[in-house]
Amino acid sequence: MMHDPHIPDATLNAFVDDELDETERERILAASVTTPEIKQQICEIGALKSMVRHAYAHATPPQHMAAQPHKRVRHGVAACCLLVVGVLVGWYAHLFNQIGVNTAVTGKQNAAQLAVAALPERVLLHIDSDQPEKMKAGLQEAENLLKQAEQSHTPFKLALLANKSGLDLLRSDKSPYVEQIAALQKNYSNFELLACKQTIDRLHNQGIDVHLVPGTQTSNTAIDTLATRLPAGWHYIKV
Amino acid sequence: MQVLSHFFRQRELTARIEASRQRLYRVALSWSHDPSLADDLTQESLTKALKKLAQLKDPATLESWLFSILTNCWRDHFRALRPAEDIADFEESIFIPEDTPEHIHGNSQMVQRVREAVARLPIGQRQVLTLVDLEEFSYGEAAAILDIPIGTVMSRLCRARQQLKDYLSDLQHHRTEPRLRRVK
Numbered sequence: 001m002m003h004d005p006h007i008p009d010a011t012l013n014a015f016v017d018d019e020l021d022e023t024e025r026e027r028i029l030a031a032s033v034t035t036p037e038i039k040q041q042i043c044e045i046g047a048l049k050s051m052v053r054h055a056y057a058h059a060t061p062p063q064h065m066a067a068q069p070h071k072r073v074r075h076g077v078a079a080c081c082l083l084v085v086g087v088l089v090g091w092y093a094h095l096f097n098q099i100g101v102n103t104a105v106t107g108k109q110n111a112a113q114l115a116v117a118a119l120p121e122r123v124l125l126h127i128d129s130d131q132p133e134k135m136k137a138g139l140q141e142a143e144n145l146l147k148q149a150e151q152s153h154t155p156f157k158l159a160l161l162a163n164k165s166g167l168d169l170l171r172s173d174k175s176p177y178v179e180q181i182a183a184l185q186k187n188y189s190n191f192e193l194l195a196c197k198q199t200i201d202r203l204h205n206q207g208i209d210v211h212l213v214p215g216t217q218t219s220n221t222a223i224d225t226l227a228t229r230l231p232a233g234w235h236y237i238k239v
Numbered sequence: 240m241q242v243l244s245h246f247f248r249q250r251e252l253t254a255r256i257e258a259s260r261q262r263l264y265r266v267a268l269s270w271s272h273d274p275s276l277a278d279d280l281t282q283e284s285l286t287k288a289l290k291k292l293a294q295l296k297d298p299a300t301l302e303s304w305l306f307s308i309l310t311n312c313w314r315d316h317f318r319a320l321r322p323a324e325d326i327a328d329f330e331e332s333i334f335i336p337e338d339t340p341e342h343i344h345g346n347s348q349m350v351q352r353v354r355e356a357v358a359r360l361p362i363g364q365r366q367v368l369t370l371v372d373l374e375e376f377s378y379g380e381a382a383a384i385l386d387i388p389i390g391t392v393m394s395r396l397c398r399a400r401q402q403l404k405d406y407l408s409d410l411q412h413h414r415t416e417p418r419l420r421r422v423k
Contacts, residue, residue, distance in 0.1 A: 010397045017371060017396075019378050048400050051407070052372040055353035061264040062278050202275070221282060226289055236290065 016045040120235035122157045127166035127239040135169045138239035146188045163196030163222035170195050172211045196222045269369040272358045284309040306384045356406035364399035
């Protein structure tokens, strides 16, 4: 039985990638037995596929989110507490037909929108830009939220997370708002400053010494902070 | 009970997103060949995914949804660099970063050569090749992630592998050469 040795390359690729139907697969298999060139082509494609896979098999991100057991336990306890609070709040909201506390990520919101809805207990304000108007708006939002929580006597925490060029806001040598930040820190003990360590390291590698506003803590990466806090019920606001 | 199921769904999806970090980084690295840029793209993708999680209708499509986000981040990166260029031109262009640590330090000669060969492919071909070979997405999934027709996936993959074969032929030849030769 003669087979057509001229099988398109695309079909041979699809054969190796397991994209062909049964009939087509059988046709290629039969051709590979009778035509050494086809067999060789199939082997080459398979080898290339393996080489590409091998070349990136051990590529890992520069920093990993550490899966520390004690951290997990703490997260578990926090999740249970959050669950209980969530159920109670959800039930309460259902009864009174009001908007409940939002533990899900619903996208970009600002302080004005939050003021209309119920104020969440914890807010993560994220800035990744050094544009002066963004820095100003971020601090303004932080101040508004802290004031609002204080006036309504509700338990509240606010974390200001800065990464990329937004780190400038928390750099004591670059930020135009050092005094305003210090005033917020002085007036509100529930105000937390977080700087992305990866951005700091990157600047350091470029020979730039980074001096942070006193009281600023560092987090591994901005995404670490988001991945840890959002599931724990923090409300996200991107400036 | 809706609150409970919503809570558990969010937790599970967030954990799956976190677990996808290395896969996203690997593909971002294979596209950019710049560890810093790959890390930025990965973080950007994960941040967007966490923010837009409520928009994900079907949890079964989380992986391809994540890689679609990565594709958009990658395109946005190039739009920011070259705003006047058409995206189709971008996919046919070749982006090779200069003197990155990837070029300087390789785990082995073969890894280094394959990465260099992949970096020489036009970006559109590189994307298809790595989605299919590294992440084992089907042609249909790769087409959906990159928002291109399935025929384009097949033709780009075909051209990518042909070029890769040409680039690597020296290495393969070198590897298949006998180490001992008899001299008469």
